[in-house]
Amino acid sequence: xxxxxxxxxxxxxxxxxxxxxxxxxxxxxxxxxxxxxxxxxxxxxxxxxxxxxxxxxxxxxxxxxxxxxxxxxxxxxxxxxxxxxxxxxxxxxxxxxxxxxxxxxxxxxxxxxx
Amino acid sequence: xxxxxxxxxxxxxxxxxxxxxxxxxxxxxxxxxxxxxxxxxxxxxxxxxxxxxxxxxxxxxxxxxxxxxxxxxxxxxxxxxxxxxxxxxxxxxxxxxxxxxxxxxxxxxxx
Numbered sequence: 001x002x003x004x005x006x007x008x009x010x011x012x013x014x015x016x017x018x019x020x021x022x023x024x025x026x027x028x029x030x031x032x033x034x035x036x037x038x039x040x041x042x043x044x045x046x047x048x049x050x051x052x053x054x055x056x057x058x059x060x061x062x063x064x065x066x067x068x069x070x071x072x073x074x075x076x077x078x079x080x081x082x083x084x085x086x087x088x089x090x091x092x093x094x095x096x097x098x099x100x101x102x103x104x105x106x107x108x109x110x111x112x113x114x
Numbered sequence: 115x116x117x118x119x120x121x122x123x124x125x126x127x128x129x130x131x132x133x134x135x136x137x138x139x140x141x142x143x144x145x146x147x148x149x150x151x152x153x154x155x156x157x158x159x160x161x162x163x164x165x166x167x168x169x170x171x172x173x174x175x176x177x178x179x180x181x182x183x184x185x186x187x188x189x190x191x192x193x194x195x196x197x198x199x200x201x202x203x204x205x206x207x208x209x210x211x212x213x214x215x216x217x218x219x220x221x222x223x224x225x
Contacts, residue, residue: 105156
């Protein structure tokens with residue numbers, strides 16, 4: 001089966017602390033991977049996407065960065081968290097171009113920055 | 115930038131009734147997708163309708179697409195309490211041609 005794991009499931013961090021969220025994918029090779037953020041009661045905002053190892057594209061400038069050290073691993077990081085970084089972070093994958101195919105989502109990480 | 119906009123923002127119905135949600139978008143599309151999100155969970159893909167299709171069915175779901183009006187609708191027939199969730203439409207947008215999601219319709223089905 002094609003499964004997406006995210007951890008941690010929930011995280012409470014103080015402002016100014018670092019962040020590392022991990023996403024791993026099973027059952028598929030060379031997937032396109034995506035990080036989204038969802039603010040409370042809002043839609044999804046695409047943060048980063050990756051079409052391969054070491055290849056990262058950013059949709060919007062922000063306080064976050066992403067890395068893809070392995071084919072099935074996608075990491076979201078920050079050196080210093082801001083209050084506005086709070087939200088629900090979702091990792092997703094697609095087979096081929098997202099414009100054509102559906103996306104599969106992980107269970108998400110809820111981040112609260114205090 | 116927002117590509118898809120769902121309407122209404124919230125919908126409350128009784129079990130057994132039909133629920134209709136609408137989505138409007140701005141630019142020409144290759145396809146339009148509908149997703150469901152249970153509270154605090156990831157999104158689940160429901161159905162994809164291509165730009166050359168006008169209607170598509172999947173179980174109790176019926177999706178229509180009107181490219182002339184740049185709009186789509188999702189109909190859930192004979193709703194159940196388990197259908198309670200947020201529903202999002204998604205189309206291609208952004209600088210790299212990735213999927214852009216609307217803000218969603220929050221559906222509440224009361225038993």
